[in-house]
Amino acid sequence: MNAHLYLWLIPLLPFAGFLINGLLGCGLPKWLVTTVALLASLASFCVVLNIIPALHPGITVCKGCAIPQGSPILPYIETCPLPWINAGLLHIDFSFVLDQLSLVMLLVVTGVGFLIHVYSVGYMGDDKGYARYFSYLNLFLFFMTVLVLAGNALVMFIGWEGVGLASYLLIGFYFQKKSAADAGKKAFIVNRIGDFGFLIGMFLLVANFGTLTFSEIGAKLNATPAWQGGVLTIIALCLMLGAAGKSAQLPLYIWLPDAMEGPTPVSALIHAATMVTAGVYMVARTHVLFNHSPVALGVVATVGAATAIFAATIALVQNDIKRVLAYSTISQLGYMFLGCGVAAYSAAIFHLMTHAFFKALLFLAAGSVIHAIGGEQDLRKMGGLRKKLPVTFAVTTVGVLAIAGIFPFAGFFSKDAILYAAFLQGTNGKILWFVGLLTALLTAFYMFRLWYLTFMGESRSENVHAHECPWSMRGPLLILAALSVCGGWIGMERFGDFLAPSVGARAISWHMQIPYSSFAISMEFLLSVVAVLVALEGWMIADKFYRRKPERPAQYAAALPAGYKLLANKYFVDEFYNAVVVKPLLAISKYFLELVVDIGILGGAAWLLGGIAQLGGAILQRWQSGNLRSYAAWLAAGAAAVLLFLLVPWATVLAILPAIHLGMAGH
Amino acid sequence: MSSLFAQEVPLSWYLLLSAVLFSLGVVGFLIKRNLITVFMSIELMLNGVNLSFVTFAHQWHAVKGQIFVFFVMMVAAAEAAVGLAIIIAVFRARATLAVDRIDRMKL
Numbered sequence: 001m002n003a004h005l006y007l008w009l010i011p012l013l014p015f016a017g018f019l020i021n022g023l024l025g026c027g028l029p030k031w032l033v034t035t036v037a038l039l040a041s042l043a044s045f046c047v048v049l050n051i052i053p054a055l056h057p058g059i060t061v062c063k064g065c066a067i068p069q070g071s072p073i074l075p076y077i078e079t080c081p082l083p084w085i086n087a088g089l090l091h092i093d094f095s096f097v098l099d100q101l102s103l104v105m106l107l108v109v110t111g112v113g114f115l116i117h118v119y120s121v122g123y124m125g126d127d128k129g130y131a132r133y134f135s136y137l138n139l140f141l142f143f144m145t146v147l148v149l150a151g152n153a154l155v156m157f158i159g160w161e162g163v164g165l166a167s168y169l170l171i172g173f174y175f176q177k178k179s180a181a182d183a184g185k186k187a188f189i190v191n192r193i194g195d196f197g198f199l200i201g202m203f204l205l206v207a208n209f210g211t212l213t214f215s216e217i218g219a220k221l222n223a224t225p226a227w228q229g230g231v232l233t234i235i236a237l238c239l240m241l242g243a244a245g246k247s248a249q250l251p252l253y254i255w256l257p258d259a260m261e262g263p264t265p266v267s268a269l270i271h272a273a274t275m276v277t278a279g280v281y282m283v284a285r286t287h288v289l290f291n292h293s294p295v296a297l298g299v300v301a302t303v304g305a306a307t308a309i310f311a312a313t314i315a316l317v318q319n320d321i322k323r324v325l326a327y328s329t330i331s332q333l334g335y336m337f338l339g340c341g342v343a344a345y346s347a348a349i350f351h352l353m354t355h356a357f358f359k360a361l362l363f364l365a366a367g368s369v370i371h372a373i374g375g376e377q378d379l380r381k382m383g384g385l386r387k388k389l390p391v392t393f394a395v396t397t398v399g400v401l402a403i404a405g406i407f408p409f410a411g412f413f414s415k416d417a418i419l420y421a422a423f424l425q426g427t428n429g430k431i432l433w434f435v436g437l438l439t440a441l442l443t444a445f446y447m448f449r450l451w452y453l454t455f456m457g458e459s460r461s462e463n464v465h466a467h468e469c470p471w472s473m474r475g476p477l478l479i480l481a482a483l484s485v486c487g488g489w490i491g492m493e494r495f496g497d498f499l500a501p502s503v504g505a506r507a508i509s510w511h512m513q514i515p516y517s518s519f520a521i522s523m524e525f526l527l528s529v530v531a532v533l534v535a536l537e538g539w540m541i542a543d544k545f546y547r548r549k550p551e552r553p554a555q556y557a558a559a560l561p562a563g564y565k566l567l568a569n570k571y572f573v574d575e576f577y578n579a580v581v582v583k584p585l586l587a588i589s590k591y592f593l594e595l596v597v598d599i600g601i602l603g604g605a606a607w608l609l610g611g612i613a614q615l616g617g618a619i620l621q622r623w624q625s626g627n628l629r630s631y632a633a634w635l636a637a638g639a640a641a642v643l644l645f646l647l648v649p650w651a652t653v654l655a656i657l658p659a660i661h662l663g664m665a666g667h
Numbered sequence: 668m669s670s671l672f673a674q675e676v677p678l679s680w681y682l683l684l685s686a687v688l689f690s691l692g693v694v695g696f697l698i699k700r701n702l703i704t705v706f707m708s709i710e711l712m713l714n715g716v717n718l719s720f721v722t723f724a725h726q727w728h729a730v731k732g733q734i735f736v737f738f739v740m741m742v743a744a745a746e747a748a749v750g751l752a753i754i755i756a757v758f759r760a761r762a763t764l765a766v767d768r769i770d771r772m773k774l
Contacts, residue, residue, distance in 0.1 A: 626770035628705075632696055 005051050007078045007096045007149055010106065013044045014141035021138065025131025034121055037134035041117045041141055045110040051103065074501065075099035075215065077151055085154070092212055095151035101502035104349060105148040105281055108356045109274050113141050115476035116269040119364050122472035123265050123371060133173060133263065140166035144274055148281065153202050153212040156282065160198065160246065163275045164191050170270060171262040183258035190255040194245015194279075201238030204231065218288040229293050236289045236296030239282065240303070247279025247333045250307045254574055256330055260322040264367030267322060272329045272363050273356040280336040280352050284345040287503050291343060298428070301341020305435040308334030310571075312442035316449070317557075317567045320377050321366050324450050328403065329359055331439060335418055338432060344421030345503035346496040351414035354487045358402035358411055361480035365396040368473055369454060372466045379450065384459035388466040391474050393455050395481040400451045402484040404444035404535045407528070413488030415440065416528050417496075423527060437534055444538025452546035681722040689715030702754050702764040706747075713743050 017040025025033055055074065080094035098106075117137060124133050143166055147159025164187075172184030202212060208231055209217050221227065243249070248256035259271045270276070283290060283300065290296050308331045315327035332355050339348030370377055372389055386393040402409035405416070419440075423433040468474070545552045557564040566572070625631075692712030699705050717736045724732025758764055 628766045628769065629697060636693055636697065 005054060005076060005078070005098060006047060007076075007098055008080075009047050010044050010110070010149065011142045011145040013047070014040045014138040014145070016040060017138035018135045018142060020135075021131050022135035025135055028131065030130060033131045033134055037138055038114075038117055038121070040138050041110065041114040044141060044145065045114045048103075048106045048110050051098065055103075074103075077215075079151070089210055090206060092152060092154050094155060095213070096149040096155070097151035097215070098149065099502045100499050101281075101284060101349065102148050104353060104499070106145065108353055109144050109148060110141065112273045112356050112360050112480075113137075113144070113269060115479055116265050116273075116360065116364070119268075119367075119473050119476040120263075120265040122470045123367055124263060125470075127263075129173065133170075136166055136169045136173070137266075137269070140170070140270060140275070144278075147278055151213060151215070153205060153214070153286075156285070157198060157202065160242075160278065160282075161195065163270070163278065164188060164195070164246075167191075167259070167270050167275055170266040171259045173262055173266070177261070180261040183255075183261040187255040187259050190252050191245045194242045194252055197238045197241025197245070198282075199242075201235050201242065204235045204238065208235070214285055217286075221288045221292055227292060229295060232289055233293040233295045236286075236293045237299060239286055239289070240296060240300055243279030243282050243337075244303060245279070246282075247276050247337070248307075248330050249279070249303050249333065249337060250310060251573075253307060253311065253330050254577065257323050257326045257570070260320070260326050264322065264363060264370060267326070268360045268363030268367065271326065272359040276329065276333060277336070277352045277356065280333065280340060280348055283337070283340045284349055284503050287340070287343075287345050290340070297341050297343060299341075300337050301422070301425075301428075301432055304334045304337025304339070304341050305432045305439075306334070307331070308338060308439040309435050309442070310334075312439045312446065313567055314570045315446045316442060317564065319379050321369065321379050321382070321450060321454065322363075322377055324379070324446060325359070325362055325366060328362075328443065328446065331443060332359065332403070335415065335436065335439070338422060338436060339418040342418075342422045342425045342429060342432065344418060346499040347414065347417035347421050347492065349499060349503070350488075350492060350495050351411075351418055354402070354410035354414040354484070357480055357487045358399045358409075358484040361395060361477065361484050362399040362403065364473070364477055364480065365392050365399060368392045368469045368477065369396075371469055371473075373461075374465070376461070379453040381461040382454045382459075383457045383461075384455070385466060386455040389455075389468055391468055391477065395477045396451060396455065398481045398484050400447045402487075403447050404538065405440055405531055406535055406539075407532050408485075408489070410484050410487035410489075412528075412532065413492055416531055417492040419531060420524055420527055423523075437531065440531060441534045441538045444535040445542050448539045448542035449546055452542060456547060457550075678722060678726055682719055685715045685719040685722065687715075688712075688718060691715075700765050700767060702757070702766055702769070705766060706750055706754065710743060710747070713739055 017036050020036050021028075021033055028036075076098040078096045078098070082094075083091070084094040085092040117134070120133065120137065124130055127133060140163060143159045143162025145159075147156055147163060150156035150159055168184045168188045171187050172181045174180045175184075205212055205217065209220055211217060221232075241252075245252045256271060256276065260267055262271070290300065311327045311330035311334060315324050315331065318324045318327060332351070336348040336351050336355070339345070339351060369382065369385060369389065369392060372385070372392070373382065376382070398409065402411040405412045415436075419433055419436045422429045422436055425432070469477075569575075689712050692708045692710075692715060695708030695711065696705055699708060717739055720732040720736045720739070724730065724736075754764065757769060761769065763769075
């Protein structure tokens with residue numbers, strides 16, 4: 001049978017790290033805190049790595065070849081032996097499942113997670129909350145691995161809420177700063193809206209399927225291929241609302257830019273590489289539902305494409321280096337949802353993986369820049385840093401090339417796979433493809449803008465003490481840079497074949513639909529060339545604006561004041577939400593909930609109860625006269641009453657009483 | 668004459684006497700003002716009850732009732748000791764034994 005993989009160790013090790021550093025961290029010396037945190041994440045990563053050789057014969061897709069004895073068969077399920085929830089017909093086990101999809105995610109989460117732990121040692125080196133920071137980071141890894149390993153929606157929900165908590169704690173890490181505390185609250189509250197969708201989706205799953213286990217839902221749906229749309233659309237849309245909250249899609253993306261208040265490694269790990277991709281992962285995990293609802297898929301694709309281009313346009317004019325990256329993250333997440341929406345789930349997961357590499361790299365590099373020039377985040381005050389920070393400059397260049405989609409960097413392969421999959425989806429697909437392509441142009445432009453403003457030209461501030469970061473930060477940067485270069489070389493087809501058992505055959509339809517013909521291959525090639533040319537065009541424009549003619553951006557901004565203002569203020573979405581949602585909500589809370597419900601109804605009820613008790617007490621008080629003979633009289637009266645009650649045959653008396661009465665009336 | 672003595676006194680007479688004794692005790696307890704008289708009324712009630720215990724024990728040939736009477740007498744003796752001690756203490760403190768005036772424990 002199956003070998004033991006000890007999946008439960010993967011989340012539990014970081015949790016142990018969290019407990020040690022969280023409970024005892026203040027008293028431990030710094031080197032011990034570092035050791036515990038790094039060991040916890042490294043050990044978790046090693047457990048994941050250890051799975052791969054155990055699986056090796058099983059995971060290579062060789063149709064018909066026998067799987068040797070003792071190697072686990074995917075999906076491999078590990079269930080807690082104790083029952084978890086038994087409510088009538090509903091049985092939910094605390095189960096973990098390992099399949100190709102969760103394996104890829106686990107590698108990304110624990111691998112990138114460990115690198116960012118290492119980086120944080122240097123970055124957070126002289127922070128007072130060192131132990132607190134690492135305990136939160138380990139807590140995040142714990143919940144994220146629970147989320148990824150979940151075998152049913154409820155376990156996933158635990159991880160889902162948990163990463164939300166870790167995200168809240170880390171965004172508000174500098175809690176003395178009001179903006180950071182507010183940003184944490186904002187992230188938490190906006191995510192609540194998404195979680196509401198996730199919850200409703202789960203209730204509907206229980207009502208319609210009687211189970212929350214992904215594999216059972218999938219089996220049930222595969223058994224009834226004719227079951228399309230209807231309640232499935234509603235469930236899928238509810239889940240999509242949850243995914244949109246967690247993955248910062250329209251219209252719930254507003255929390256992610258503000259989340260940049262957290263420490264930069266946190267932005268890299270949680271708000272770029274792993275947590276925000278949980279929505280994409282969830283859609284891929286429940287892809288069977290989406291496959292049964294063309295409407296929901298259309299919504300996912302549209303939301304993804306709209307978010308991609310919407311966020312990309314905002315990123316064009318932002319001046320805070322981390323905000324540019326934040327909007328870029330939203331935009332790239334839009335790409336992933338676009339991929340999911342055209343049922344190219346493996347392409348979406350492929351982009352998720354490469355994005356984790358290059359976006360973590362870009363954030364960490366940005367952190368290195370910020371660290372080097374003393375906390376400055378404004379692009380307008382940077383410039384000319386390429387000589388002072390050669391390593392950071394080199395790795396940023398790699399990251400920028402990767403995200404722009406230049407061949408042969410990682411982003412090229414995954415973005416290309418999504419665009420190609422969209423292109424093959426009929427007329428609507430062509431529109432989605434065009435939007436994606438336009439986004440690619442904008443992406444290349446704003447990333448090279450960031451690159452030029454940060455590293456090229458002359459320094460625009462008097463700060464000349466810029467210094468390269470320590471090795472603990474440089475190491476992760478170099479590894480992530482290497483991954484950003486070669487991460488895509490595995491190739492979409494091989495990756496798609498690997499994931500096919502998890503995310504379904506339809507996911508690889510882009511090369512199943514059109515059989516391998518010269519047409520398909522030339523088409524794919526042509527589209528790739530177009531995509532690269534578009535990316536290079538974006539670079540050229542950025543080059544023109546920020547190197548050759550640096551006065552141009554200001555001229556354009558002056559020529560189009562309304563457009564510039566719209567973008568610089570992020571389409572006034574925050575203001576819009578503030579006016580339409582937050583203000584009315586506060587008004588209702590104040591005037592209706594506080595004055596009427598709280599003070600009026602709840603407070604009034606409490607006063608009423610208290611008043612009745614006091615009045616009753618005041619009346620009964622008179623009974624307690626203190627006079628011995630009055631007590632004795634009451635006692636005797638009570639005894640007499642009891643005797644009367646027991647001795648008189650009431651039934652008989654009541655029966656003959658009317659007779660006596662009538663007899664008397666007769667006389 | 669001998670036949671008169673040989674004849675048993677009926678059960679109801681004993682019970683009637685017991686009830687009269689008990690009621691006298693209750694009435695005395697309620698209407699008397701002197702603490703010692705009140706105390707004696709309690710003894711009267713106890714003895715009324717004792718009498719019915721003995722009566723029933725005799726009637727049913729069960730010894731339990733007789734044993735119970737011993738218990739009651741024992742408790743009554745203890746109670747008399749404690750009660751009289753309290754009465755003496757009250758009299759020392761307040762120089763009165765009028766029940767109506769010993770009412771300082773009310774709220």
